[in-house]
Amino acid sequence: MIKYSVVIVDDHTLLSQAIATMVNTFSKFKVLYTCKNGQELVEKFSTSAKYIPDIVLMDINMPLMNGIETTDWITKNHETVNVMALSVEDEDTTILKMLKVGAIGYLLKDTEKSVLENALIEIAENGFYHTKTVTNLLMKSLSDNYSEEITLKEREVTFMKHACSEMTYKEIADVMCLSPKTIDGYRDVLFTKLNVKNRVGLVMYAIKNKIYTP
Amino acid sequence: MIKYSVVIVDDHTLLSQAIATMVNTFSKFKVLYTCKNGQELVEKFSTSAKYIPDIVLMDINMPLMNGIETTDWITKNHETVNVMALSVEDEDTTILKMLKVGAIGYLLKDTEKSVLENALIEIAENGFYHTKTVTNLLMKSLSDNYSEEITLKEREVTFMKHACSEMTYKEIADVMCLSPKTIDGYRDVLFTKLNVKNRVGLVMYAIKNKIYTP
DNA sequence: TTTTAAATAAGGAAAAACACCTATTTGTAA
DNA sequence: TTACAAATAGGTGTTTTTCCTTATTTAAAA
Incomplete structure (x- = not known):
């Protein structure tokens, strides 16, 4: 059976390794490697095509190159790669920013193992995964004044x-x-x-x- | 072989489950269960003696009952249980508070899998584990004015x-x-x-x- | 060059924040 | 009960913040 490849990006080594261990227990997935930040990922991607996975699990708060910048880079340079955000961050604006740069899913770190597995399967096979939270948020962003972006000098x-x-x-x-x-x-x-x-x-x-x- | 039992307390379900998966790969340890906060842990402990583990891996930032309060409760009510803090928090005062209420180890989430395994082994077999960071901090707390405890009504x-x-x-x-x-x-x-x-x-x-x- | 918009700045007044000192009330330890 | 400390609260004056309106200066656009 061909497994989908996954890369995990999170600045907390222990967490990325723990999530890697977990993802490796999913029958349809295997972890290629883990990264500590966006810059590491960009370097890996640039080294060889064999380092380019099917799915990237992306944390948002990272030093050097954060999840939003990194996702932006991936979707611009590697269209085939699906990025799913996996973060503790539940601010509406952050989630929207992440979706805007092309993340095709958003999961809070406060979810069940099985939810993650299902999300990965959906992404691998259908190309998208959205929780009710995200859908609601998108609906709200249509109606509300989310568009009135506040710009500060x-x-x-x-x-x-x-x-x-x-x-x-x-x-x-x-x-x-x-x-x-x-x-x-x-x-x-x-x-x-x-x-x-x-x-x-x-x-x-x-x-x-x-x-x-x- | 008798394995040491471990309980993981972290409000982010996915992370506690991921760390649990990881700890279960360590030959000398097995995870009893995971908790979302201190209150859940207290309830478990009170239910039955079979829910009392050898080691608790404790996050600090949690709702309802945080890591410090929970550790305080454990060390007061279950002396045999060893608590190790496992947190992203690297504020000096936080680490000191945790040690003061009786945590016998402190690991940042930004460490290697193998470091966690060694720490667990040391705790299980020697009853303590301290990184150089923690030791240095303790030295500093002796000299500096860390003692001027501020108490608020x-x-x-x-x-x-x-x-x-x-x-x-x-x-x-x-x-x-x-x-x-x-x-x-x-x-x-x-x-x-x-x-x-x-x-x-x-x-x-x-x-x-x-x-x-x- | 004229027009416009943005950045900078002033005046004046009311409200809120801050500082310092004193006076009840209340709970509790001697 | 008495004594004492802690919590609550009043008085008064100064400083800071906040609000509103208007006036230069500067830089860019027409």
Whole structure:
């Protein structure tokens, strides 16, 4: 019986090895190798065609080259490879970003072994797998205002990072070499754009969107 | 050959199952069962003595009852059970807390399969396992001011969680059914205790110490 | 060159946050 | 019961934040 080949990308060695061990117990699949990040995967892919699998199981939060960038690269350069996201990340926007760059499935790490196996089978044989969660999310993204992408200027982002510190706005103005009144302006614009009420809201937004990491 | 029994506690089902699959490939160990959080484990332990393993592999970030609380409970109620922390968390204070409540080993999820197997063997046969990282950390904790333990009252913790929202202090006073002046008091005490200058500092402390999760 | 849009900045006022000191109330240990 | 500490809360004044409106300056587009 010909087994489908799988590659696992996750920066936590133990987890990728554990998942590999598990996938190897599935009768229809075998693990080719595991990677610690996107860069490693790109290198492997470029070395030889025999390193190109049928399916990639991709974590999202990784150093060097994260899951979104890596998936983007794979779908652009190796159309035949199916990427399935496998992450702890359940933020709507993250899932959407992943689907947008071409992931054909999205599973939370909080699922059953059998669910993973079925997902892999569906992907290998039908070319897609979507949980109800993902489908619902896609429906919502059609109706809701998910399209109104919020774009932040570089200065605003810089300011927001500083706002996550204990500096007063005056001090932030100093380190950014601007008038305190300009800072006031940034703040007011961001309050409106991000629909928050005060500095704490700003801080929370920055953290949730990985603009600032505590 | 008698195998040592292992229980795995991790809120991400897939990961605990994957690690279970891996541990089952180790000749000296077999997995009894897996749990999604501390509460599940406590229930299991209380059901029957046959559910009490030799070793518990414990994740730290879990809902309901986290790794630290759970380890504390185990070491207080089941001295014979060895707990090894297995986490992505590499914050010094977290590791120290875990050791303080009686974990006899600490492994990052970013390690090799063989390292885990050796650690398990050492724990089963010698009763301890410490990486160089942990040893260094313990040395540092002797010299440094790690001892100045900060203890927070329950009300202060509740307040701090609310402070991580966009509510004003007056609104927080309302939901906590206290005078705004009492809230002022909580804030002032926390500023001093935690050595922060303003509400953002409070928020950051809450996040870093997992009092509030964004 | 004129027009427009964006970035920077100011004034003024109200609200919220912060600091410091004091006064009840309450539970509990001596 | 008395004494004492902890929790709750009031007073007052300063600083910071927040909100609104308007004015330059700058850079790019028409």
